[in-house]
Amino acid sequence: MLDKTIAFLGTGNMAEAILKGLLRAGTAKPENIIATGRRPERLEELQRAYGVRTTSDNLAAAREADIIVLSVKPQAMDKLVVQVAPALDHRKLIISVAAGVPIAALERRLGAGARIIRTMPNTPSLVGAGACALARGEHASQEDLAVASRIFQSVGTTTVVDENLLDAVTGLSGSGPAYIFLVIEALSDAGVKVGLPRYTALKLAAQTVLGSAQLLIETNAHPGQLKDQVTSPGGTAIAGLHTLEAGGLRTTLINAVEAATRRAKELGEQFLEKSER
Ligand SMILES: NC(=O)C1=CN([C@@H]2O[C@H](COP(=O)(O)OP(=O)(O)OC[C@H]3O[C@@H](n4cnc5c(N)ncnc54)[C@H](O)[C@@H]3O)[C@@H](O)[C@H]2O)C=CC1
Numbered sequence: 132m133l134d135k136t137i138a139f140l141g142t143g144n145m146a147e148a149i150l151k152g153l154l155r156a157g158t159a160k161p162e163n164i165i166a167t168g169r170r171p172e173r174l175e176e177l178q179r180a181y182g183v184r185t186t187s188d189n190l191a192a193a194r195e196a197d198i199i200v201l202s203v204k205p206q207a208m209d210k211l212v213v214q215v216a217p218a219l220d221h222r223k224l225i226i227s228v229a230a231g232v233p234i235a236a237l238e239r240r241l242g243a244g245a246r247i248i249r250t251m252p253n254t255p256s257l258v259g260a261g262a263c264a265l266a267r268g269e270h271a272s273q274e275d276l277a278v279a280s281r282i283f284q285s286v287g288t289t290t291v292v293d294e295n296l297l298d299a300v301t302g303l304s305g306s307g308p309a310y311i312f313l314v315i316e317a318l319s320d321a322g323v324k325v326g327l328p329r330y331t332a333l334k335l336a337a338q339t340v341l342g343s344a345q346l347l348i349e350t351n352a353h354p355g356q357l358k359d360q361v362t363s364p365g366g367t368a369i370a371g372l373h374t375l376e377a378g379g380l381r382t383t384l385i386n387a388v389e390a391a392t393r394r395a396k397e398l399g400e401q402f403l404e405k406s407e408r
């Protein structure tokens with residue numbers, strides 16, 4: 132249990148996933164979480180669903196909390212950071228989940244000495260199956276990194292990386308759930324095409340993705356080896372695989388991760404430009 136108050140500034144999809152995961156894992160108590168937002172209906176919904184404290188006053192939440200999670204969109208981040216900067220002195224641990232936004236640019240707004248951990252989580256945190264990478268800013272301590280890691284470990288796995296790899300993480304695991312949902316949706320459409328009822332097809336497709344990932348993680352085997360175990364000579368899987376290779380699945384996925392990584396960099400550059408004004 133974390134004996135600290137955590138404020139989520141901007142409680143949308145990602146912050147809600149972390150907040151729910153934290154409560155589910157028993158890492159934080161609802162009374163130690165403050166969720167901020169702009170719309171009263173949203174705040175009411177969060178209060179009702181999780182029993183957390185809510186407010187539209189970012190500055191008050193930042194003043195009160197020990198740990199501040201910056202969780203608005205990158206495009207809204209500069210305005211938020213300028214607003215809460217007076218509350219963010221060196222006593223606070225600041226965690227950013229924003230795609231692209233560099234630690235140096237946040238430091239420019241918050242002043243030298245700001246203890247910043249930049250992270251890239253993903254939405255499966257909502258069910259305790261997140262994948263999060265964390266990078267430590269110059270003024271954050273090892274203890275700060277350990278506290279931030281604990282938050283994300285309670286909602287999934289964590290990896291510490293150099294900050295210069297976080298845009299790549301954003302392209303892969305940060306954005307990855309979107310790709311996988313598309314794959315599951317496509318596979319269930321395919322099931323319907325070959326005659327399965329929709330619900331049956333969706334359930335089989337989702338469990339196949341989950342089970343394959345679990346098999347890979349638990350056996351620590353190479354994906355190629357596990358693929359070969361499914362692929363009988365002259366059988367069905369090789370017929371399907373041939374079609375996927377002809378359709379350029381590998382190249383398409385590589386292009387997708389590259390495009391998302393590029394976009395994370397662009398968002399970071401836009402933030403940098405704003406923070407220089
Ligand atoms: N959605 C995802 O899968 C992931 C998102 N992220 C990052 O998380 C951050 C949030 O993304 P989402 O949750 O998807 O966006 P979202 O739009 O669902 O959530 C942002 C929330 O912040 C609120 N907000 C905006 N300005 C505000 C302000 N000044 N004060 C208080 N609340 C304010 C919005 O009303 C909204 O509820 C982004 O920086 C994104 O890059 C990171 C990893 C994965």
Ligand SMILES: O=C(O)[C@@H]1CCC=N1
Nearest residue numbers: 229230301305306307
């Ligand atoms: O699409 C986005 O910008 C966010 C960041 C990572 C996943 N979703």
